[in-house]
Amino acid sequence: MEPLAAMYPQDVEFAVISEIRDAALQALAPDVADFLEGGAGEEVTLRANRTAFGRWGVRPRPMSGVSAPSTATTLLGLPLELPVLTAPFGGDALFHEQGHLAVARAAAASGAVAIVPEAGTFSYERVAETAPDAARIAQIHPFDHFDVVAERIRDAGYAALCVTVDCPTAGFRVRNRVNRFAPDLTYFAGNLVGEGTPDVAEMFGRLVSHDSPAWDWDWLAAATGRCGLPWIAKGVLTAEAAGHALAAGASALVVSNHGGRQTDPAPAALDALPEVVAEVGGRVPVLFDSGVRSGADVFVALALGADAVVIGRLAAYGLAAGGETGVRRVFELLAEELRTLMILAGVPDVASFTPDLVARCDR
Ligand SMILES: Cc1cc2nc3c(=O)[nH]c(=O)nc-3n(C[C@H](O)[C@H](O)[C@H](O)COP(=O)(O)O)c2cc1C
Numbered sequence: 001m002e003p004l005a006a007m008y009p010q011d012v013e014f015a016v017i018s019e020i021r022d023a024a025l026q027a028l029a030p031d032v033a034d035f036l037e038g039g040a041g042e043e044v045t046l047r048a049n050r051t052a053f054g055r056w057g058v059r060p061r062p063m064s065g066v067s068a069p070s071t072a073t074t075l076l077g078l079p080l081e082l083p084v085l086t087a088p089f090g091g092d093a094l095f096h097e098q099g100h101l102a103v104a105r106a107a108a109a110s111g112a113v114a115i116v117p118e119a120g121t122f123s124y125e126r127v128a129e130t131a132p133d134a135a136r137i138a139q140i141h142p143f144d145h146f147d148v149v150a151e152r153i154r155d156a157g158y159a160a161l162c163v164t165v166d167c168p169t170a171g172f173r174v175r176n177r178v179n180r181f182a183p184d185l186t187y188f189a190g191n192l193v194g195e196g197t198p199d200v201a202e203m204f205g206r207l208v209s210h211d212s213p214a215w216d217w218d219w220l221a222a223a224t225g226r227c228g229l230p231w232i233a234k235g236v237l238t239a240e241a242a243g244h245a246l247a248a249g250a251s252a253l254v255v256s257n258h259g260g261r262q263t264d265p266a267p268a269a270l271d272a273l274p275e276v277v278a279e280v281g282g283r284v285p286v287l288f289d290s291g292v293r294s295g296a297d298v299f300v301a302l303a304l305g306a307d308a309v310v311i312g313r314l315a316a317y318g319l320a321a322g323g324e325t326g327v328r329r330v331f332e333l334l335a336e337e338l339r340t341l342m343i344l345a346g347v348p349d350v351a352s353f354t355p356d357l358v359a360r361c362d363r
Contacts, residue, residue: 013322014329017294017314024095024320031179032094036316039260040171045268046260049291052268056300057361064346069339072111073350075285075308076160076230076251078136081111082335083302083350086327087259087289087312088139088162088234090119091187095320103315104131106327110335115139115162115310118149122190125156137162139234142215142223143206148196150227160251161227164258166235168214170207171262221248232287235262237272239279246283252307253280254287259312270301274355277305295337299345302353 014020025033039046071082086107092099099121100114107114108131115137116127128135138153139162140146153161175181189200198206206212215223224231233245234254245253255276257266269290277286288301289310301309311330318327342348345357 012329014326014333017317017330017333020321020326020330020333021317023322024317024326027320028095031176031181032183034175034179035091035181035183036095036313036320038173038175039264040173040262041264042174043260044265045257045263048265048268049257049260049270050293052270053291053293053297053300054363055360056270056304056358058296058299058303058341058345059357059359060344061346066343066346066348069342069347070349071335071338071342073308075113075287076232078113078159079111080113080308082331082338083306083308084112084298084331084334085137085287085308085310086112086114086315087310088115088117088120088164089312089316090117091121091183092117092316092319093121093187094183095316096323096326098323099319100127101130102324103319103327104135106318106324106331107131107134109324109328110331112331113137116158118191119188120190121187123193124153124158124191126190128156128158132157136160137232139164141167142220143198143203144213145197146223147226148194149191150223150229152191152194154227154229158229161224161229161231162234162254163220163224163231164234165220165241165245166237166256166258166262167207169210171258171264173261217244217248224249234289236276237263237267237269239275242276242279246280250284252285252287254289254310255306256287256289256310259290270304273301273304273306295334295339296341298334298338299341299353300358302350303355303357305355 073083104114104127113136114134117139124138136159138158185200230251232252233250236253255273257269285307288306292309318330
């Protein structure tokens with residue numbers, strides 16, 4: 001008998017995201033896998049980020065008539081084919097030699113935007129040359145050399161800054177301490193070039209010392225004002241912080257606990273999302289990260305008020321598993337699952353997401 005056409009793709013290296021994660025963790029040395037997977041402290045926050053998603057269910061809408069939903073949207077004027085951006089994660093060539101060059105190329109091929117990290121292996125300029133359509137937002141830490149770095153970001157053609165506001169000092173990373181993790185710091189030093197930037201030892205020294213100057217919102221408002229680019233405050237977990245970020249002039253926020261890598265224990269990022277969305281009241285876009293692992297998670301975050309989500313470990317899994325191809329596959333699978341749920345819940349487009357699409361469930 002002739003075989004029927006296959007219902008599921010046969011000729012794919014990765015059928016689901018869990019296969020990508022498994023391949024990634026197999027490819028990495030154990031201490032690098034721990035650096036990627038781990039969180040701060042007892043990893044309460046890291047676990048809470050996942051548990052929080054498990055408390056929500058999508059409310060199906062039978063016979064809604066919705067087919068072929070659109071996942072297209074815009075963020076700060078940047079077009080997105082899917083409401084998903086890649087997160088700035090440092091040390092990227094520890095996961096794959098092409099690091100954020102591959103991430104940004106995959107984002108470009110997927111109609112997405114990559115947030116390019118300051119502590120990455122490759123410079124902002126190099127990533128922007130490689131994938132100018134995707135490398136549109138550059139992440140920066142609020143340290144002394146902010147003005148010099150922000151100027152470079154502007155000159156490289158980025159549309160916006162993403163300022164990490166939740167990292168005045170590095171979180172207490174237990175797995176890295178246990179492993180005596182000692183990566184080659186040049187993996188983090190792609191942007192520590194040119195005049196006015198510290199050397200890598202100085203930069204990392206201040207992240208673990210507890211006596212270097214920590215910025216406040218007034219310093220940040222002044223520095224971002226001098227730069228002139230729109231900026232996104234990454235690492236907001238409370239209505240109070242959201243209010244400060246808006247008063248300081250932020251053009252968008254990322255509700256995030258840094259993937260559980262900073263404050264531990266802290267609230268799950270998803271639990272903080274409604275509080276921040278209510279405080280912002282539609283004045284600026286609200287992005288979300290920390291714990292997104294599937295298209296269903298993207299759906300829940302959008303329903304709870306996020307305008308787009310940011311993927312950290314998911315992008316890194318794709319990178320470690322298969323470079324640019326691996327990250328592209330992550331985007332494809334997220335898009336397929338998100339579109340499936342949009343049809344099942346009768347959501348024609350990104351603008352139609354509302355909180356009544358999800359319900360808290362006791363499971
Ligand atoms: C290996 C790794 C390195 C990271 N480095 C940075 C960084 O240098 N700056 C920053 O703001 N966030 C950094 N992050 C946090 C991510 O930008 C993002 O907030 C987090 O990964 C989101 O959570 P998720 O991994 O659960 O998606 C890093 C995350 C990982 C996994």
